[in-house]
Amino acid sequence: MSETVADDTTTSLQAKFPSATLRESLDHPAVNVPVGEAVAVLEWLKDEQGYDFLVDVTAVDWAENVSPRFTTVWHLYSTAKHTYIRVAADCADDADPVAPTVTQLWPAADWHERETFDLMGIKFEGHPDLRRILMWDGYPHHPLRKEFPLAGIETELPDIEVAEETEAKVIAAPMMGGPFVASNKGEMNMTDAEPRAKDESWNEKLPKPE
Amino acid sequence: MVSPNQDVAFDNKIEGDIVISRLDAVINWVRSNSMWPMPMGLACCAIELMGTASARFDIARFGAEVMRFSPRQSDCMIVAGTVTYKMAPHVRRIYDQMAEPKWVIAMGACASSGGMYRSYATLQGVDRIVPVDVYVSGCPPRPEALLDALIKLQDKVKRSPSLKNLTA
Numbered sequence: 001m002s003e004t005v006a007d008d009t010t011t012s013l014q015a016k017f018p019s020a021t022l023r024e025s026l027d028h029p030a031v032n033v034p035v036g037e038a039v040a041v042l043e044w045l046k047d048e049q050g051y052d053f054l055v056d057v058t059a060v061d062w063a064e065n066v067s068p069r070f071t072t073v074w075h076l077y078s079t080a081k082h083t084y085i086r087v088a089a090d091c092a093d094d095a096d097p098v099a100p101t102v103t104q105l106w107p108a109a110d111w112h113e114r115e116t117f118d119l120m121g122i123k124f125e126g127h128p129d130l131r132r133i134l135m136w137d138g139y140p141h142h143p144l145r146k147e148f149p150l151a152g153i154e155t156e157l158p159d160i161e162v163a164e165e166t167e168a169k170v171i172a173a174p175m176m177g178g179p180f181v182a183s184n185k186g187e188m189n190m191t192d193a194e195p196r197a198k199d200e201s202w203n204e205k206l207p208k209p210e
Numbered sequence: 211m212v213s214p215n216q217d218v219a220f221d222n223k224i225e226g227d228i229v230i231s232r233l234d235a236v237i238n239w240v241r242s243n244s245m246w247p248m249p250m251g252l253a254c255c256a257i258e259l260m261g262t263a264s265a266r267f268d269i270a271r272f273g274a275e276v277m278r279f280s281p282r283q284s285d286c287m288i289v290a291g292t293v294t295y296k297m298a299p300h301v302r303r304i305y306d307q308m309a310e311p312k313w314v315i316a317m318g319a320c321a322s323s324g325g326m327y328r329s330y331a332t333l334q335g336v337d338r339i340v341p342v343d344v345y346v347s348g349c350p351p352r353p354e355a356l357l358d359a360l361i362k363l364q365d366k367v368k369r370s371p372s373l374k375n376l377t378a
Contacts, residue, residue, distance in 0.1 A: 135331070136296045143330050152330025159299030166302060168338045170295050173328040 005029045009049050009085060017041055023088055028075075030086035035072070038089040039100045042074060046105055051076035051085055054102070057112035059091075059120040061146045070097040072122055091122060101127040119144035237372040241285070241311065242364040243273040248284035248308060250301060253291030255318040255350040262353035272360050281307040286363065287340070288356075292320040293333040302339045311375070313367070315359050316342045319349045 004022040010029045014020050017037055023030035033041045045051040055075040062069055068090035076085050091097035101124040102109045113124040114133040121142035124130055131137060136158040141148055151172040157163035247269075251259055262269050269275050278284035281304045293301055305314065316336050319325030322345045324334035336342060343366060344359045351359075 134296075141330075148330070150329065157299060158296060159302075162299040162302045162339065165306075166339045168298070168333075170330075171334065173324065173330065173332065173334055 007083070009045070009051075009083075012049075013041065013045070016044065023086065025086060028084040028086055030088065032088050032090070035089040035091055035099060038072070038074075038087065039102060039105075041087060042076070042102055043105055045076055045085060045087070050078045050080045053077040053079055054106035054108050054112070055084070057102070057109055057116055059097075059099075059116050059122050060088075061120060061144065064147050067094050068092070069094040070120065070122060072097075072099040072116070074102070096123070097121065098123045098125055100125050103127060118142070121145060233373045234371060235368075237376075238368045238370060241372070242367040244276075245272075245274045245286045245313070245360070245364065245367075246276045246278050246284045247274055247315075248281055248287040248304065249277045249279070250287050250289045250304065251291060252289070252293060252297060253320060255290035255321070258350045258353055259288060259290045259317065259356065262356045267353035267357060269357065269360065272357065272364065274360055281305070282309060284308055285311065286313045286315060288315045288317055289321040289336045289340075289342075290317040290350075292325065292327055293336050293339075294331050295333055296331075298333045298336075298339050301336065305340045311372075313343045313363055314340050315344045315346065315356075315363060317346045317356060317359070318351050319347065322347070325349060 002024050003026060005025045005028060006022055007029045010020075010022060010031055013031060014022075017033065017040070019037060020031045020033045020041065023032045031041075053076065055077050056073075057075075058073050060071040060073060062071070070091040071088050072091060074087045076087065077083070078085075089099065091099055097120075099122050101113055103113065103124075103126070110128070111133060113122075113127050114129070114131060116122050117124060117127075117130055118132040118134050119142055132139060135143065138158065140155060141153055143152070149172065151174070152170065154172055155170040157166075157168055157170060163169070249256065249259055261267060263275060263277060274286070281287075285308070287305055287308065289301065305312070314336070316322045320327060320332070321336045322342075324332050326349070328334075333339065344363050346355050346359045348355050
């Protein structure tokens with residue numbers, strides 16, 4: 001399960017950037033690069049190799065006690081060659097991960113990086129406007145991090161006036177009966193089986209842990 | 211509902227121009243048959259809401275066809291869709307801007323209870339921030355269900371002591 005995919009681009013990429021290594025992949029060519037060289041590699045791929053389309057900027061949280069914990073991932077597409085390439089870089093700091101911005105290469109990176117910052121907490125250095133994009137300004141957590149429970153963490157509503165008026169809060173969502181996750185391994189009869197919550201750490205029978 | 215009261219004598223010169231009724235019944239008759247909705251369309255339920263308003267289902271038959279995109283001109287907020295915590299304060303503010311009397315229909319599973327979105331981002335039922343009069347089940351509800359909700363809301367309005375509320 002450590003397959004790699006190489007093509008002409010990765011070969012010449014490794015010749016040009018000796019620190020780049022092939023990354024495990026089952027579909028497209030993929031490389032790991034040091035985070036300091038990421039922008040140079042992406043710029044080279046864009047200008048010299050024709051990977052002109054930034055498909056996605058995202059990140060991986062490997063787990064709380066793993067180091068390096070966060071990996072930023074860029075997916076590029078060449079509209080001339082019709083091929084993809086994946087570039088990944090481990091972020092140096094596990095508590096406060098930082099990655100370089102690529103907004104100067106692809107303006108489309110702006111909102112992708114804001115989303116990655118919002119949900120994973122990766123700070124993109126040099127980003128022109130690194131605000132949250134999905135959660136509201138002032139939300140204290142990064143919800144796609146591994147330590148964040150699916151149900152959520154109790155916090156205040158974004159609007160203080162409305163919060164006072166309604167006494168409503170952002171609450172941890174009840175997990176019993178949802179979200180709807182059913183086994184896909186075939187041992188369960190789908191017509192009988194009620195989809196179960198994956199996270200049953202608390203539900204209507206087990207109290208919520210403090 | 212509004213019928214001449216046979217016990218009250220009337221002048222035959224103006225016969226036919228006067229109908230005697232209770233003020234409550236008149237007020238409620240007016241209110242329930244011109245219930246202008248505030249379409250709070252936040253997700254796929256809004257598509258069914260549009261279907262309900264269109265020719266086949268024709269919510270105009272119940273006097274609720276005038277979708278007002280200004281809260282100041284509307285009577286009934288139809289919350290059609292998933293309310294996220296980010297959106298929730300805006301929903302409440304729009305509700306606050308509506309003039310009394312006002313009602314709320316929670317259309318569909320998401321607006322009623324958070325639906326399948328048991329997550330950190332979704333308000334678990336719009337009744338946490340606004341008082342809901344009618345809940346509609348379904349994901350999304352069919353237009354008939356929304357029409358039924360509207361009829362139920364009209365029944366509720368017709369039963370309400372409007373005059374007492376006005377003078378209180």
